Amino acid sequence: MQLALTHARYQLLETIRIPIAIFGSAFFPAAAMLFFVVPFAGKDPVAATFATASMVTFSVMSANIFSYGVGVAEDRQQPWDPFTRTLPAGPAPRFAGRVLAGLTITYLSLIPVVVIAATLTEARITPMAFLLALVTVAVISVPFTLMGLSIGYALPSKAAIVVAQLVFFPLAFGGGLLSAPGSAPGFVEAIAPYLPTRGAVELMWAAVGHYEPARLSLIMLGVWLVLLAALGGWAYRRDEGRRFS
Amino acid sequence: MTLARADRVSRRYGDVLALDQVDLEVRAGELVGLLGPNGAGKSTLINLLVGLRRPTSGRVELFGGDPRDPASRRQIGVTPQETGLPGTLRVGEVVDFVSAHYPDPIPRNELLDQFGLSELARRQTGGLSGGQKRRLAVALAFVGRPRLVVLDEPTTGLDVEARHTLWEAIRAFHADGGTVLLSSHYLEEVEALAQRVVVIGQGRVLADDSVDAVRAVVGVRRVSLTADGLPSLPGVVRTEQVDGRTHLLTADADQLVRDLVTSGVEFRDLEVRPTSLEEAFLAITTADAQPAAAA
Numbered sequence: 001m002q003l004a005l006t007h008a009r010y011q012l013l014e015t016i017r018i019p020i021a022i023f024g025s026a027f028f029p030a031a032a033m034l035f036f037v038v039p040f041a042g043k044d045p046v047a048a049t050f051a052t053a054s055m056v057t058f059s060v061m062s063a064n065i066f067s068y069g070v071g072v073a074e075d076r077q078q079p080w081d082p083f084t085r086t087l088p089a090g091p092a093p094r095f096a097g098r099v100l101a102g103l104t105i106t107y108l109s110l111i112p113v114v115v116i117a118a119t120l121t122e123a124r125i126t127p128m129a130f131l132l133a134l135v136t137v138a139v140i141s142v143p144f145t146l147m148g149l150s151i152g153y154a155l156p157s158k159a160a161i162v163v164a165q166l167v168f169f170p171l172a173f174g175g176g177l178l179s180a181p182g183s184a185p186g187f188v189e190a191i192a193p194y195l196p197t198r199g200a201v202e203l204m205w206a207a208v209g210h211y212e213p214a215r216l217s218l219i220m221l222g223v224w225l226v227l228l229a230a231l232g233g234w235a236y237r238r239d240e241g242r243r244f245s
Numbered sequence: 246m247t248l249a250r251a252d253r254v255s256r257r258y259g260d261v262l263a264l265d266q267v268d269l270e271v272r273a274g275e276l277v278g279l280l281g282p283n284g285a286g287k288s289t290l291i292n293l294l295v296g297l298r299r300p301t302s303g304r305v306e307l308f309g310g311d312p313r314d315p316a317s318r319r320q321i322g323v324t325p326q327e328t329g330l331p332g333t334l335r336v337g338e339v340v341d342f343v344s345a346h347y348p349d350p351i352p353r354n355e356l357l358d359q360f361g362l363s364e365l366a367r368r369q370t371g372g373l374s375g376g377q378k379r380r381l382a383v384a385l386a387f388v389g390r391p392r393l394v395v396l397d398e399p400t401t402g403l404d405v406e407a408r409h410t411l412w413e414a415i416r417a418f419h420a421d422g423g424t425v426l427l428s429s430h431y432l433e434e435v436e437a438l439a440q441r442v443v444v445i446g447q448g449r450v451l452a453d454d455s456v457d458a459v460r461a462v463v464g465v466r467r468v469s470l471t472a473d474g475l476p477s478l479p480g481v482v483r484t485e486q487v488d489g490r491t492h493l494l495t496a497d498a499d500q501l502v503r504d505l506v507t508s509g510v511e512f513r514d515l516e517v518r519p520t521s522l523e524e525a526f527l528a529i530t531t532a533d534a535q536p537a538a539a540a
Contacts, residue, residue, distance in 0.1 A: 002345075003345060003346065006342065006345040010331075010334065010338065010342045013333070013334060013338065014331050014333050014334060017333035017334075017369070018333060078329045078331070079325060079327035079328065079329025080329040080330060080331055081329070082297055082325060082329075083323070083325050083329065083382075083385075085296070085297055086295045086296065086297065086318060086321070086323040086325070087315075087318065087343065087346040088315045088316065088318040088319040088346055088347070088389075089315050089346050090315045244297055244298055244299075
């Protein structure tokens with residue numbers, strides 16, 4: 001456990017030394033807040049709160065897909081990675097450290113969205129709901145963490161960057177993150193329940209306001225979890241087998 | 246006591262047989278040099294011994310256990326062939342990070358001092374020169390007060406002075422009772438440090454002997470000449486006929502030339518050249534195995 005914290009600390013240090021990495025995952029959601037949420041939904045407390053929850057989900061997704069997808073793929077290319085495997089520790093502390101660091105980056109990348117929501121919109125949230133939302137962030141990080149890890153372990157870093165960029169926008173748009181609950185374009189409403197972003201954002205909406213998540217979205221989120229866990233596990237073992245067998 | 250052992254170990258990468266039935270034992274207190282040309286299988290053997298890879302067949306042991314079990318690696322320190330340090334971390338941070346894995350690490354300043362890195366403690370590793378990175382990578386092998394250090398070509402890319410600083414550190418560690426396994430393709434380096442040399446070529450152990458014995462073998466020279474029929478000459482370890490030229494391998498080229506002259510045989514175009522490590526070992530081992538196969 002001590003060792004996991006050590007790994008997390010140095011991974012965070014590595015990330016923070018290149019601040020643009022954190023800035024990147026915080027930028028899109030913050031910009032979307034400023035350009036879409038503030039002018040169009042900012043005056044309506046309920047709409048602004050839901051829209052903020054959507055942007056938080058967006059941010060969680062992009063932070064996880066990028067920090068794991070690109071981060072893991074890059075680490076795999078460095079000879080430092082095999083060196084750490086000669087130290088007297090199994091893969092668990094490094095892995096746990098990576099997840100802790102990823103979660104920390106995720107929370108950091110949310111700060112701009114929350115600050116914009118609190119200062120420039122009418123979005124309101126009770127302290128209890130805020131705490132619940134913080135926990136929900138950790139919960140909905142899980143599928144996107146697994147997605148990032150799958151990308152990172154399966155692909156070389158140049159391909160990982162491209163794939164991360166390719167998946168994150170369709171997931172955000174298709175899952176209805178860019179529109180208020182129930183008011184997305186028709187085809188988005190049709191496909192959204194089948195995307196992991198939908199179940200995730202519905203959980204966020206439920207955390208911050210009166211919203212009943214659709215059963216189909218939650219079931220599909222569970223299906224995605226299982227699929228992504230299997231894919232991530234496969235990619236990890238394949239990588240181990242290739243580099244360390 | 247045996248600290249590291251390979252027992253009839255083979256390792257295959259696809260179609261390539263990188264190691265072929267290799268036996269090796271490193272006993273406590275030894276300073277063993279693994280000598281061989283690039284691609285001979287030295288790094289593969291090291292990677293098996295430190296648990297980075299699994300053998301295709303055979304057994305590897307580290308302190309009596311499986312090297313892939315983290316507990317077996319508690320008393321080793323490793324410098325891999327490639328220096329990959331996290332570029333954004335500072336030198337001191339990298340040392341602290343590795344220290345965190347050991348119960349009783351050498352204090353940071355003491356370690357940096359020993360390897361002449363004290364001045365660089367605050368620098369990010371990405372900004373170090375190649376030689377400085379290499380010195381840090383070697384220093385990291387010693388952080389955990391290991392009983393066995395495994396160094397894969399530790400001085401590659403270092404200038405003469407840095408190389409000697411490193412040799413001093415390795416000797417001091419050995420003088421304190423530490424055990425060292427180091428690979429190199431420089432005979433000079435192995436001569437300077439090791440007592441025992443294991444020569445590896447084409448995935449096999451070609452020789453496992455004292456430095457002196459190996460030096461005698463590697464000191465083989467090639468005497469080439471054109472002649473019609475030679476008498477049998479003393480001291481020739483191997484004879485080759487290529488395109489009308491006769492090549493004689495011998496440990497004492499001076500004496501061979503004297504013998505040639507006194508034998509009165511007609512010869513032309515005399516040439517004496519040193520053999521490369523690889524050439525010397527392969528010539529001698531294949532000669533031993535199949536004396537009639539001279540090409």
